[in-house]
Amino acid sequence: MDTLDSKIISVLPNGDGNAEFLSTPDVHKKLEVIESDAPVVKTVQRRLEELQRLGFVEMKKRGAAWTWRKGAGAGGMAGKSGAIMTREEALALHMLRSFTSRQIPTLVAEALSDLFKVADKRLEMAVTEDERRYSRWAEKVAVEHSGFALRYPAIDPVTFATISQALFHERKLEIVYRPRSNVTNDKCKVILPLGLVEVGGLVYLIGGTEGRSNPTMYRLDRLARAAMMLESFSYPCSFKLDDYVKQQRQFDFMVEGEVMLKLRFLNGAGDHLLETPFAADQETRPTSAGLDAQGTVLLSQRLRWWLRSFGPYVEVMAPEKLRAELAEEAQALAALYRR
Missing domain, CATH: 2.30.30 (SH3 type barrels.)
Structure with missing residues (x-):
């Protein structure tokens, strides 16, 4: 798409509700105001037809005349970029929306909803096999989050x-x-x-x-x-x-200061720490039963939640106070299951 397409879209009325439609000669006149070397009416007509085929422009017959306005989702930033958006950019936007799982990015993305619509249209208009590969790419990538998925409360x-x-x-x-x-x-x-x-x-x-x-x-x-x-x-x-x-x-919730945390993992439970350490000064040592690890961390409720997630496959060796606390919890938990 060339610069002319963007200028044509910029002079068209927004495609909202009862917005008016402009005839091709009227579009040409508006172009002459912003373009010293505006193309002839027939060229403008051809570009409008192409933009309508691409979904960026709406057309309505008025007697024998064709009239035009922006398509839905072609206003604002979308109107400036829609006609010149490459398929690579459209794919990037599509992937961004698909893999935005956190609430803040999702809520912020509402401001870009029109831009996402333009990206979807761009990918849908695949003609050649090479173009269709862009549309199929989104079906070949997935993201799955670790841990048990909770349904968090929605934000208005x-x-x-x-x-x-x-x-x-x-x-x-x-x-x-x-x-x-x-x-x-x-x-x-x-x-x-x-x-x-x-x-x-x-x-x-x-x-x-x-x-x-x-x-x-x-x-x-x-x-x-x-x-x-x-x-x-x-x-x-x-x-x-x-x-x-x-x-x-x-x-981290109820932070209690730094401690030297010493852990003994069993049955491979801590092997992931060899690639994703829990502390900047982490040290590890393989054992016959699994892995010993230690490092400086902040003692907090979040740390306790993490340790509890390993169940019987981690033993806290130090600090002693944390070890005693979790041992007491383990005894209480065992008592529940003896009932």
Whole structure:
């Protein structure tokens, strides 16, 4: 597709609802305004017919005349790129949408929905065998996530959009939050939106409160209401979301400090650590029964959840306090199954 196609699409009315259609001569006149060397009407007619075949333009007969407007999904960014989108770009967009499993990318992708429609049309218009390979490629790639799949609560797209706008414009948010301990709460509170973080399928809003130094985490699916206020705030220069997440480890839940973790794995349960270490200073030693591993980690609830997932195939050798805690849990678990 050449530049002329993009210019033709740019002068056409959007394909929304009752939007008008333009005749070919009217399209030509609009082109003459933005193009000093506009092509003749017949050339414009041929390009419009081709764009209609590709799905980027809608055509409607008005008596003997043909009239035109943008096709659905050919506005905005899609309108600028649709006519010149290569099949490689269309395939990349198709794959991006197919393998976006996390909630934040999925919600953000709503803004690109028209672009995805254009990509789908581009792949559907395969004529040659080489072109059809692009369409078939998507059927040859799959992604499966490890672990037991939970159905996480959905987030209201309107709520997400409101929070995103407040975060972008640095405006205060008025929210009604209903934690598990108070699911009928109707009291409003005003917070300062500082960031969004997705952890294990759940999305959290990090919100500050005026007069308090430490921000609070709010699960987005527990927000009963969110309204962006007109009042802005100064984003605190002392707050860094990356530091909050990665260094303060707020999402490790109840962090208790660093420990030297020593583990003994059985029956190959820890072999994956040879390629995906749990600590930067991890050391491993093969044994007749499996694998011994040690490294410096943050003691937290998340670490405990990870250790429990191995069941009887891991033994905590150190620290002693964690070993005793998990041993007590194992005894309680065994008692349940003796009933």
